[in-house]
Amino acid sequence: xxxxFLGSGNVAxxxxxxxxxAGHRIIQxxxxxxxxxxxxxxxxxxxxxxxxxxxxxxxxxxxxxxKDDALQEVILRMPQTTGTWAHTAGSLPMTxxxxxxxxxxxxxxxxTFSKTRRLNFSEIPLFIEGSTPAxxxxxxxxxxxxxxxxxxxxxxxxxxLHLAAVFACNFVNHMYTLSSEILLNEEIPFAMLRPLIxxxxxxxxxMTPREAQTGPAVRxxxxxxxxxxxxxSHAEMKELYTLISRSxxxx
Amino acid sequence: xxxxFLGSGNVAxxxxxxxxxAGHRIIQxxxxxxxxxxxxxxxxxxxxxxxxxxxxxxxxxxxxxxKDDALQEVILRMPQTTGTWAHTAGSLPMTxxxxxxxxxxxxxxxxTFSKTRRLNFSEIPLFIEGSTPAxxxxxxxxxxxxxxxxxxxxxxxxxxLHLAAVFACNFVNHMYTLSSEILLNEEIPFAMLRPLIxxxxxxxxxMTPREAQTGPAVRxxxxxxxxxxxxxSHAEMKELYTLISRSxxxx
Numbered sequence: 001x002x003x004x005f006l007g008s009g010n011v012a013x014x015x016x017x018x019x020x021x022a023g024h025r026i027i028q029x030x031x032x033x034x035x036x037x038x039x040x041x042x043x044x045x046x047x048x049x050x051x052x053x054x055x056x057x058x059x060x061x062x063x064x065x066x067k068d069d070a071l072q073e074v075i076l077r078m079p080q081t082t083g084t085w086a087h088t089a090g091s092l093p094m095t096x097x098x099x100x101x102x103x104x105x106x107x108x109x110x111x112t113f114s115k116t117r118r119l120n121f122s123e124i125p126l127f128i129e130g131s132t133p134a135x136x137x138x139x140x141x142x143x144x145x146x147x148x149x150x151x152x153x154x155x156x157x158x159x160x161l162h163l164a165a166v167f168a169c170n171f172v173n174h175m176y177t178l179s180s181e182i183l184l185n186e187e188i189p190f191a192m193l194r195p196l197i198x199x200x201x202x203x204x205x206x207m208t209p210r211e212a213q214t215g216p217a218v219r220x221x222x223x224x225x226x227x228x229x230x231x232x233s234h235a236e237m238k239e240l241y242t243l244i245s246r247s248x249x250x251x
Numbered sequence: 252x253x254x255x256f257l258g259s260g261n262v263a264x265x266x267x268x269x270x271x272x273a274g275h276r277i278i279q280x281x282x283x284x285x286x287x288x289x290x291x292x293x294x295x296x297x298x299x300x301x302x303x304x305x306x307x308x309x310x311x312x313x314x315x316x317x318k319d320d321a322l323q324e325v326i327l328r329m330p331q332t333t334g335t336w337a338h339t340a341g342s343l344p345m346t347x348x349x350x351x352x353x354x355x356x357x358x359x360x361x362x363t364f365s366k367t368r369r370l371n372f373s374e375i376p377l378f379i380e381g382s383t384p385a386x387x388x389x390x391x392x393x394x395x396x397x398x399x400x401x402x403x404x405x406x407x408x409x410x411x412l413h414l415a416a417v418f419a420c421n422f423v424n425h426m427y428t429l430s431s432e433i434l435l436n437e438e439i440p441f442a443m444l445r446p447l448i449x450x451x452x453x454x455x456x457x458m459t460p461r462e463a464q465t466g467p468a469v470r471x472x473x474x475x476x477x478x479x480x481x482x483x484s485h486a487e488m489k490e491l492y493t494l495i496s497r498s499x500x501x502x
Contacts, residue, residue, distance in 0.1 A: 010465070068472050068475055069474055091478050110444070110447055114463060116458070123446050153439075159478065159482060163433055163482050163483070164430040164439075165430070165444065166466055170466030170467070170468065170469070171426045171495050172426045176455050177464065178418045178498070179415040179416070182418065183412070188408060188412055192402075193361070193416065195400075197455065200419070200423055200452070202449075204441075204448065205448075207365070207368075209425070209427035209430075209431050209441075210431075212427075213424050214261070214365070214424070216417065217421065219318065236494075236497075236498055241417075243490060244491065247429070248421070
């Protein structure tokens with residue numbers, strides 16, 4: 001398949017590399033920031049373009065991996081092209097394309113991407129939605145060439161999946177951040193927490209999170225929770241501690 | 252070393268099994284709930300006792316693995332014994348023992364324990380504190396016989412470490428719970444999140460949590476955050492979403 005990438009961020013980088021490795025031809029990478037376009041284009045043997053006027057209009061697939069709030073504008077400024085247009089955003093409907101294209105869809109990779117982390121793409125669940133049966137087939141074929149976990153999912157359910165991912169990934173990571181700040185003050189290395197962090201994540205592959213819950217809140221250990229609130233100096237962290245503990249206790 | 256366990260919960264079970272496997276003699280397991288005492292005692296070739304009157308008073312080490320709010324009472328009701336007394340609680344001072352004993356201390360295992368999960372104890376960081384240099388040595392020897400990660404840590408720092416662990420483990424797990432509730436409503440299996448959960452935990456072994464942060468809050472993507480708040484039906488989850496997102500943005 002001949003593919004054009006719109007965007008050169010974390011998602012574009014991981015997806016383009018996986019598609020390139022699977023034998024697809026990435027013919028262009030567009031980014032208004034030319035050096036970013038060049039960086040990714042060089043990795044996957046593509047041409048870098050920083051203006052939509054120079055876009056190749058004859059590809060099979062145009063993959064929009066731009067920031068959510070930039071997507072609408074990029075769609076409006078796109079030239080007419082052949083092929084299918086698809087974005088990779090969890091929270092945006094596929095119908096953003098509907099005024100410009102008949103064949104459009106979504107391929108949403110459920111993973112957290114940082115440029116410096118290597119990932120095994122074949123294990124990343126990919127969620128597909130398409131405007132026509134042929135579009136669904138095309139996106140599924142493409143998705144199956146890079147992952148063993150391909151599922152069809154309508155847009156409304158995708159929004160909820162994305163929301164769940166915010167809790168299970170973004171908010172989890174922020175708990176790590178808060179934890180690291182507490183340790184920094186005490187000059188205890190964050191690395192000490194690694195076995196705990198790994199085991200906490202591993203437990204929920206074998207039991208439900210409700211079954212896996214431990215700690216003072218689920219034990220209703222009021223004395224420990226009072227002590228913890230005294231140790232916390234920032235009002236925001238006290239508030240978070242109280243609210244999350246109450247949320248644990250209410251279950 | 253001849254060891255008596257006070258308590259038969261998750262921590263007692265994992266610690267007793269590791270010490271037993273390392274060649275120590277677990278001579279008794281005390282629990283007021285006799286069947287729990289029997290269950291653990293049978294695993295480690297010990298005698299089960301459900302009354303402190305029947306406690307063997309000639310052991311080298313008495314390990315108190317009871318609930319935080321029960322510890323003080325168990326200490327008060329203990330008969331006089333030889334050896335050293337130590338507890339395993341992150342948030343409690345070792346001086347709880349001081350009116351009853353001269354040789355006392357703490358061995359705090361930094362991990363989340365559920366009875367049904369097998370753990371490699373040798374990787375679990377153990378934090379030691381003792382009332383005398385000889386007590387520290389004894390507890391360190393014991394700790395090194397089951398773990399490669401043994402550190403001395405004064406009680407005040409241990410409280411902060413325990414607080415950090417509440418964020419990095421207990422609160423993280425609750426984020427998984429909230430996430431699973433969102434998916435349950437949509438009939439999407441929680442298992443779909445496993446690669447994401449594993450990668451989120453793995454990332455912070457290579458980079459700081461601040462560097463690893465992704466998602467709408469750190470991108471200041473107000474539109475996505477507004478959409479997410481609309482999808483959330485429970486007031487408590489809305490409040491958590493807002494507060495955690497604000498906390499991410501403030502960094």
